[in-house]
Amino acid sequence: MTLHIPFDNSYARLPDGFFTRARPTPVSAPSLIAFNRPLAEDLGIEGADDDPLLAAILAGNVGAEGSDPLAQLYAGHQFGGFSPQLGDGRAHLLGEVVARDGIRRDIQLKGSGPTPYSRRGDGRAWLGPVLREYVVSEAMHALGVPTTRALAAVRTGEEVYRERPLPGAVLTRVAQSHIRVGTFQVFSSRGLYDDLGTLYDYTVARHYPDVASPAELLERVCARQAALVAQWMSLGFIHGVMNTDNCTLSGETIDYGPCAFMDSYAPDTVYSSIDRGGRYAYAAQPDVIVWNMAQLATALVPLMPDQDGAVRAFTEIIHAMPDLIRSAWLNRFAAKLGIAEPEAQDAALIADFLDLLHRGQGDFTNGFRALAEGSARDQLTDRTAFDDWEARRRERTGPGSEALMQSVNPAFIPRNHRIEQMISAAVEGDDRPFHHLSAVLARPFDDQPEAEELRRPPLPSEVVPATFCGT
Structure with missing residues (x-):
């Protein structure tokens, strides 16, 4: 069966100032490391995994029928400082497909060569960040x-x-869109x-078709x-x-560069090698998203x-956001304790367990999972x-609490030392450890005794204190 991607490209029909048409730069010897067949089927992509065209198209050597490659323009605040022009410096949007669930999605190559927005970069990615993003984004899903x-x-x-x-690689990324806060910032x-x-109308039509005003859009994105x-x-x-250029209007997590999951719980944990002031530390994330x-x-x-x-209206929406975060945080963490219907006072119960983890240098993931397994005391x-x-x-839990905890507290996460x-x-x-x-990680909530070693926190010699963006 010939490879077929059912492209239907709407972003490419926007005015030329939204992007620059640019073709990926061919590479010398593309070879497939991984192809996400279940995702491909959801996207309506047809063709055999051993089709020789597959690696060539997904490396950027061959243009797929119906694709219209382009690099998107955007701006953004980076560590609080405004950059008036950023854009896809090493990525090419091949086009869009309407998946089987009826949702339109972008198909983008990342690491596919320089574009007019590369800012003196080589437009390439090395193997490490490509595999990291593949593993972590699929684990998050x-x-x-x-x-x-x-x-x-x-x-x-x-x-x-x-x-x-270092060996080079290209990632094929799929998103509901790549519209960012920075995309609005560049035009404004x-x-x-x-x-x-035009961007507002396009975003509303694509992501929020029932929204009637910019204020309502802001409220929904918040x-x-x-x-x-x-x-x-x-x-x-x-x-x-x-x-802000890594913050999507669709509400999806995007750009898995210097990201990580905590091992020992510490609210001031920072992994990014370039975040020297702790702006994006674990506990700072609620404040940062309000700022964004x-x-x-x-x-x-x-x-x-x-x-x-x-x-005045927008200020009210932004000022209401911390309460939204606190409410969502309470619901998420209460479920981790087995509390199905949280009340305001449960925040203290959650905070006290986090304090126990912090003082005892307990592992965040294993500590919560152990509550469901009845072994938290040992942690x-x-x-x-x-x-x-x-x-x-126990005074706050009822029947079914263990099952609730099992369903929300993963046994397996992509631990930083295992990724390295x-x-x-x-x-x-x-490539065997990658596979x-x-x-x-495709079954994070399941007990997998044969993979028990992947639950283990890092030994002192295995700790990875910093991660890098790969550019």
Whole structure:
């Protein structure tokens, strides 16, 4: 069967100022590492996994019928400083498909060569970040988190130069769209209000067809982002680069660069090698997303005929967001304790367990999973304090609490040291750890005795203190 991708490209029909048409740069020897067949089927992609065209198309060497490659323009606040022009510097949007669920999705190559927005970069990705994003984004999907997906990973047969020569690779990323807060910022900051209105209309039609005003759009995006960040927190996930250009209007997690899941619980944990001030630390994420939404609000103001009134209305929406996050956080963490119908006072119960983990340097994921397995006492150093706390927790739980905890507290997460071990093996040509890790993480809530080693926190010699964006 010939490879067929049912492209139906709407973004490419927007005005030329939204993007630059650009073709991926061919590579010397593309070879497939992984192809996500279940996702491909959901997207309506037909063809055999051993089709020689597959690696060639997903490396950018051959243009698929119906594709219309382009690099999207956007701006963004990066670590609080505004960059007036960013854009896809090493990514090409091949086009869109309408999946079997009726939702339109982008298919994008990442690491596919330079574009007009590359800012002196080489436009390439090395193998490590490609495999990291593949594993972590698919793990997030299995955990139930709104996220971009990984359709494929391809070796290029070429070297990429970072601190040293490294094997190159290309990721195929799937998203409900790549519209970012920074996409609105680029037109608003330049005073291109006709284009800003076009972007607003397009975003509403694609993601929020029942929205009737910019204020309502802001409110809906804030709600999605509040729920998303609360879910990150409940899994111990740290994004690492919550810049406005990494914040989507669809409410999906995007860009898995210097991200990580915590091992030992510590609210000030930072993994990003470039986040020297802790702006994007674990506990700072709720504040940052409110700040990001304030930037979206600012970008939307020019669309309103009464701008003074818009500022007042938008300010109310932004000021309401912390309560949305706290409510979502309470619901997520209460479920992790087995509490199906949380009340306000349960926040103290949650905080006390987190404090027990923090003081005892307990593992975040294993500590919560152990509550469901009845072995949490063994995870902590202050067992007397835990016994007192556990008595309080049991007063708040009822029948089915263990099943609830099993369903929301994963046994398996993509631990940073395992990802690094997987990457090291792949650099040497051994993809077995990548495939094994991917298979286990596809069932994160299941007991998998044969993979028990992947639950283990890192030994002191295995700790990975910092992660990198790969550019």
